[in-house]
Amino acid sequence: MVNPSIATGLGPALHPTADFFVCDVFGMAIKDDLASMEHPLFSLSTRPDRRILEYAHNGTQITITPSVKGRATIHDKDILIFCTSQLMAAINAGRAVSRTLHLTAHDLLVATNRDTSGDGYTRLREAFERLAGTRITTNLATGGVEVTSGFGLIDSWEIVRRSRGGRMISVTVTLSEWLFRAVCAKSVLTLSRDYFRLRKPLERRVYELARKHCGRQSGWRVSVATLHKKSGSASPVRVFRAALRRMIVDAHLPDYTMSEIPGDTIQFERRSAVIEPDLDMPVISPDALEAARALAPGYDVYALEDDWRSWWANSGRKRLSAPDKAFLGWVKARIKNPS
Numbered sequence: 001m002v003n004p005s006i007a008t009g010l011g012p013a014l015h016p017t018a019d020f021f022v023c024d025v026f027g028m029a030i031k032d033d034l035a036s037m038e039h040p041l042f043s044l045s046t047r048p049d050r051r052i053l054e055y056a057h058n059g060t061q062i063t064i065t066p067s068v069k070g071r072a073t074i075h076d077k078d079i080l081i082f083c084t085s086q087l088m089a090a091i092n093a094g095r096a097v098s099r100t101l102h103l104t105a106h107d108l109l110v111a112t113n114r115d116t117s118g119d120g121y122t123r124l125r126e127a128f129e130r131l132a133g134t135r136i137t138t139n140l141a142t143g144g145v146e147v148t149s150g151f152g153l154i155d156s157w158e159i160v161r162r163s164r165g166g167r168m169i170s171v172t173v174t175l176s177e178w179l180f181r182a183v184c185a186k187s188v189l190t191l192s193r194d195y196f197r198l199r200k201p202l203e204r205r206v207y208e209l210a211r212k213h214c215g216r217q218s219g220w221r222v223s224v225a226t227l228h229k230k231s232g233s234a235s236p237v238r239v240f241r242a243a244l245r246r247m248i249v250d251a252h253l254p255d256y257t258m259s260e261i262p263g264d265t266i267q268f269e270r271r272s273a274v275i276e277p278d279l280d281m282p283v284i285s286p287d288a289l290e291a292a293r294a295l296a297p298g299y300d301v302y303a304l305e306d307d308w309r310s311w312w313a314n315s316g317r318k319r320l321s322a323p324d325k326a327f328l329g330w331v332k333a334r335i336k337n338p339s
Helices: 004-008 034-038 077-092 105-111 118-133 177-184 193-197 201-214 224-231 237-250 286-295 301-314 323-336
Strands: 030-033 053-057 060-065 100-103 135-138 149-152 154-161 168-175 188-191 219-223 256-261 265-270
Touching (some): 030 077, 030 177, 030 193, 034 177, 034 188, 053 224, 077 100, 077 105, 077 168, 077 188, 118 149, 118 154, 149 154, 201 219, 201 237, 201 256, 201 265, 219 224, 224 265, 237 256
Antiparallel strands (some): 053 060, 060 135, 154 168
């Protein structure tokens, strides 16, 4: 019999019967916040990343400053995804929520497909240290509010252990006000549970970008240069392009297929419906994209389309009777005032 993890290229499901024992945790939908899906807050490096990252896109400016232990990694983000999922499950059930969550360490490890050995608990503690030490300065808008501020990815954490070197019993995490506000505003998307089985950091980052930008569309096109910027990869573009080609061949991404098309562009297409009922993203016709290409020679029209959707979402998601006309009007304004 073929091992399914080998056949799909995903990491093994370490706890295949977990939902039988802890139904309330493993029956919940996996949720990720839109802001951190859009912007490269997390390191893709497997070694301590102590670089200060400056990032600007579509009016958003971000500075990510790591601690001496390095910037929080895309795998450390599992903790935030678990917390976000717990909060959304509580909100949807009508329960009161707060920024401080009291978690069972074992449940967190199992839900995110992590090892529950002693090393697994040690790595969890290291992840908390990087999350708390990584500082963000940004003007990101969450919940319809734009604030320029500095904060940690989490405000604080506490681990309760059994005495004399025993394992963790419970974990207390206080999320940043920024992330908590995003969750309360339901600025989140559902992820495939197989996200936690993706081994490579770049695969995780590319998957969440595809998930965020496809929205209710059947697909998403993006230039390699724009994808490189959005991913936060520290590799040269030529190395990044080679990694994307490897991903196309491996076809590991849950929910989406990838292909390379002319113009140094990557096409993502949904394998099946992955729809968020609360996101009614406007659809731009091919004719409007061609018109935008004529209006803005030299611009990446797919990046413009993506920027316009982000602007539309941050402006209150007003229902549009003529999205093509609204998009082209925005493009004209963007050309006149690129900043």
